[in-house]
Amino acid sequence: MKREYPIDQTGEIFPHFPVVLTTIGDNIITLEFVQFFSFEPPIIGIGINPDNYSHQLIEDKKEFVINIPTIELIDEVKFCGNNSGRNLDKFSATGLTTKQSEVINSWLIEECPINIECRVIQEESIGNCDWFFGEILKVHVTEDYNRLDALLYSGNFYQDFKLRELK
Template sequence: MTKISWKAGNMIYPLPAVMVSCGNCKDNYNIITIAWTGTICTNPPMTYISVKPSRHSYDIIKETGEFVINLTCESLVKATDYCGVKSGRDFDKFKEMNLTIEKATKVDAPMIKESPVNIECKVKDIIPLGSHDMFTAEVVAVNIDDEYLDENNSFHLNKAKPICYSHGGYFGLGKKLGHFGFSVAKKKKSKRKRK
């Protein structure tokens, strides 16, 4: 195997493809699809999204200081793509994609009802980085669809069939290959059968 050196660029794939909803009233509600997002701190819980200043949602988020990260799944893949290529300046994305506006619990930005997980966020900082500005935010509430809870109230996001984004394509997630810590976990001793 031979490595080929390319110019510097972002090659960290796959990434979550999320729909970020924003706005503080029906007149400015919007959705933007974001792949530059992730966790940045556990305590307090913090996340980030990176947005081009030219995007319609940029000014809405900057002015309101709030947004909701809505996780996506296979049933939302068309809406996820649409909300990334169409502008809220020209289209009501909730209407065009038949998405349901749901009231959030801690922020004025709307949630997307069809999303299995809605993460309510309040902006802490806006960091200009170049092509994108990073909005760091504190997570103030998480809302989950109880359809994916089992009888012990354990949440199973994999049952929602989440999607990711990689090199211009959307993909479903494959089979589970292990769990956190499996590589160092001690093997359970099997009980010997008594004769």
Template structure:
């Protein structure tokens, strides 16, 4: 197998392309699309987002110490792209993309009503790392769209049409290829022998 060597860069793909909502009391809320995001810890529940300091939302998040991670779907792809390439300094992204700012439980920052999952976050630390600063945050609560709940009370996250970002392209997730632990699970027919 022949491989090429490239200069150092980030090639960890795919990533979730999430819309991060933020806002100051008495001001118009804003949305920022972020692909540099993820889980930091399970207990306590913690996440991170990395944002360039020159972005309009950066100062809002830094000052308020809060934001909401809103998961995106194929239906939200255009809005996610728009919110990543337009500045909240110039446009009202909620209005332009016909998105609904919904009240959060613990924050002034709104949820995006059309998102199937909204994660309320409070910043615990800011790490100034270079081109981006990382906001480490505690998860305060999670909101889920009840239309994806089944009769047993299980949330069908993978039925929402989640979207990922990979090397400049948005992709809708869909085909299941396994479940956690399937590679070591005993075959029920073999175990009966």
């Protein structure tokens, strides 16, 4: 038997979202609204609330890097998600290492095993987020990357692919 569920709480029962550290210029934002929208050409979309400092940056720069963190970076992920880059250098505050991207003018996060350089090709306002669709221009990946080490977000907590809640 199924029961009716509150529409505004659907995000709590929806399968897990990937968590990424997105760099826009020299700022880092933690995002879980990340989705592949096309494989040919390869396009990734990210959702950012218009009140967010990173929203202003992506509007100006029209480019971003998706940095996929591992479970070892959970503290940095939480810090970047809970603090604004408006008055804070998140790279200095977290100790994350910058590396210049090869195609766009933004930092890569060296500690992340995957970095995906994207240029914004379209923007759409949908609900409480604006979606920025970026064509993938360059992908960097470490040889020992295991996608099971990536982070997921569900119902206000982080998990790994074994669905263990991370503190």
